[in-house]
Amino acid sequence: MPGGPGDLLRQVLQTGQCVSCGLCLDLCPYLQAAAERVVMIHHCGLEEGNCFRVCPRTPTDWEEMDRRVFGAPRADHVLGHYRQILFARATDPVVAAAGQYGGVVSALIIFALDGGKIRGAVLTAGAPGEMPQPALAVSPDEVLACAGSKYSAAPSLRALHEAARRGVEPVAVVGRPCQVLAVRKLQAVQGIEAHHLAGRKVALVVGLFCFWALEPGFHAFLRAVAGKARILKVDFSPESMLVRTDRGPLCKPVEEVRGFIRPACRECFDPTAEFADVAVGSTEYDEAWNTLVIRSKRGEALVRAALEAGAIEVRPYPPERLPALRAAVRSKKLRALEVQASRGESSYLLIPAGYRQALTGRDQR
Amino acid sequence: MSASGVRLDDPGRSVLLTGNEAVARGALEAGIAYASSYPGSPSAEVLEVLAALAEERGFYAEWSVNEKVALEGAAAASLAGLRSICIMKADGLNVALDTLTALSASGTKGGLVVVVADDPGAHSSVKEEDSRYLGKVAHLVILEPADPQEARDMTVAAFGLAEQLRAPVMLRCVTRVCHASGNVVLGTLPPKPAGRPHIGCQERYITHVAYHRIQEERLAQAREIGEGWPFNAYQGPPEPEILVITAGPGYLYAREAVEVLGLEGRVGILKLGMSWPLPEKFLLRHLKSASKVLFVEEVEPFHEENVGYLVACHLEEVFPLALYGKKSGHVAGPKGPGLGEIDVDTVIRALAALAGIPYEAQPGDYGREARELVKKIPRRELGFCAGCPHRASFWALKTAIALDGREVVVLGDIGCYTLGAGRSGHYLMQTVHAMGSGVGMASGLGKLERLGFSQPVVALVGDSTFYHAAVPALINARYNQSRFLLVVLDNGTTAMTGHQPHPGSGVTALGKRVPALSMEEVAGAFGIPVTVHDPYDVKGAVEALYRLLRQDGVRVLVLRRAYALLTARQEKKPRVYVDPKRCLGDACGCHRFCSRVFGCPANTWDAALGRAKIDETVCTGCGVCATLCPQGAIVVEEVTRNGA
Structure with a gap:
């Protein structure tokens, strides 16, 4: 469905629905961001534009997207398309230590870089307590420098345009589910040379589980929590925020950061990056491992190659854990539908009736 | 000159x-x-x-x-x-x-x-x-x-x-x-x-x-x-029916109008070389002999009022006498009486009406033909010169204000950058008054916080204006603890009037090199923090503006870059051109940012190719457009002195 900058303003930017994915930034000179807030500097006057086409929060045809990315309608309305769900982690202890949980994202990206499958990766850089920044990593060291969850909405897809400008291709994109959707929408844009090319340069999309991102005020909050201690890593459990520092761990109830949740995230229907090649999250179970959802053939091939090369190791997803994951995702989706209904406005969630019904019925799995 | x-x-x-x-x-x-x-x-x-x-x-x-x-x-x-x-x-x-x-x-x-x-x-x-x-x-x-x-x-x-x-x-x-x-x-x-300049010890000049x-x-x-001064002169018949009272170039218009209408026998012209005080006796002598007076002057009806008063005081001597001019509506340029310049046509129309002569200044189809021709003239609007650092500064400011997200108030001032009140500066300026006024107003707005005014305030001032009249306002702001961001658009010269030097230039009117008085020194001496940035680095300028907008108190940002046309004359300018393979034309989505929105006169559009183009004769080689083109399609090629 066509739209332009005016529609983007009305439907996304002015309604607080922007997720700061960063893809529209640098598409044109008129969209810029500061402190994870995307603004339109100038209305270009066009009725249709790529800013609207690629935005993950403009109306999206989910059934079409399922067909485009996976070649078939979805069978699972909670977790989306997937071939396999596993526990996985990096075998290299340095990578595992740098990354969140098992460090499997860093391991896969470094593996793809080393094997020449990609020439660079669109990532997010920044130490805990600092505002994260888009990063285009072209070496394993640069990948490791970006390891670890950031918890806020860095517009990291900006680095995708940087890659196109610098001629770094193909690239992997590691991003939040909204960013994955944005990249897929970019890849779906036809006929407009440059942006189409920027999309085609993406050889691998790694999605990160994300139930919400926090507004930039969180970073200052984190610094205040840590005081003079140096923050090493931040982690969230359903109940609390755990901050590991050089002076020992600090723990805060998750309620204290809820106020920082980006309003747009309350309407997110996709916490597990359903359109990624592989999606990675915590296990909520074993800190040394990640949950790895293999979604596409391409993702499957990468994981298989990484396993064969010994870059990662996997173990079966504990069957007794699956209902908890499904329940969490399902409840997030239902909440998103509720919030959207209560706002009573048109939304990016053009969720087909079948998708809704499948959710509201009893989860059969 | x-x-x-x-x-x-x-x-x-x-x-x-x-x-x-x-x-x-x-x-x-x-x-x-x-x-x-x-x-x-x-x-x-x-x-x-x-x-x-x-x-x-x-x-x-x-x-x-x-x-x-x-x-x-x-x-x-x-x-x-x-x-x-x-x-x-x-x-x-x-x-x-x-x-x-x-x-x-x-x-x-x-x-x-x-x-x-x-x-x-x-x-x-x-x-x-x-x-x-x-x-x-x-x-x-x-x-x-x-x-x-x-x-x-x-x-x-x-x-x-x-x-x-x-x-x-x-x-x-x-x-x-x-x-x-x-x-x-x-x-x-x-x-x-x-003679030796001297003030004697008994001399006093006290007000x-x-x-x-x-x-x-x-x-x-x-x-x-x-009364007897040769510059106050009358020419025409001794007893004219119509007396034109005029001064300045209006005198030339009046002479031409009389000649065109063949009214030499009926119209006399009284030219005032001394517009104040009025030579009353001289005037009265001629007023008595005429029955109609036409005032031809620019801009306001100064003579009309003062001679009108003289006539009122001597009504019995001059009666009957009718006065015509701006007040009667007879002397009216295209904008109306008392507005704008007048010309020969203005005077011809007025004289013809008074003399009862039919006269059509634009006979036949002239008006229609002129309008048709005007359509063919390319539309030119007031705007910054090619490579003008102000264009980059205004784009940076527009960007920083959008990023800031608050309703920033932008106060303007007098200079080239006043054009920023128009499209060239994206209509950012909300006030324009007099030299330094924006800074004084910023000082006032910055004190309204306790009354509930929470908008950030930016005052824009040029370098020459800074020295001319902004300094007292800045002192006032510092003394009264106001809060605003003063952005000095420093191109190193008084550009609007032909790049005359000023205290920051380091050279006097006589061409003598003197220590430049920098704005940093001036504002710094007031205890005001000063940041200096190059507006050609738009990204950096945006960051500086964004950061400074969020600070409190009075602060100064000098956006410094030498006047583009001067430097273009002095230096070997880089060659800037559009790579037609990288420019996507109307498929880009930028909707011709360089030529239409950024609006540098050197950024043009190649209609045949459907691509952006640089007019290399106009381009100063600043390269700012190259840093802003979303496709990186504009190439800046350094040209070495030996012409390689």
């Missing part, structure tokens, strides 16, 4: 000079010892010429920090017994007025001539002030030349008159005198200024209300002089 004709020591020779050059020539012939000015159109060239000749003629010339200081400097020379001239535009008179009204009361010694150039139609001004009213307020004699020859003649005469009256004399020029060229018969150049009487007596004396 050329000093070559002005400097000729060849009495009696006729030389083509502009009005401004003619004023300078008159000043030379009068033997000035001191000349001062703050540059302003349309009179900026007077001091430029004088400064170029100061060395060889042995007098002093300076670009002063503002008109008030300029006048005070010239007045000081006068008090020391020297002839001095001070040149300003109409707006400058407002700045100098306090001093001028006082000088008129205290009296002066050496001839002091104050040249005030009005800009009817405001070709290069923000308003079209008629400074004759202020001259009247100051109890000054006002002379009005009509052409370059008169500009020279009246300037010479003004010095004598000033010395005779022991008070400043005002020479009121308008754009069409300043910028017009005409033959000027040169007079004799005196030897270098004679006091007691001298109001002397001011009035002086005007009465001047009125008597005016």
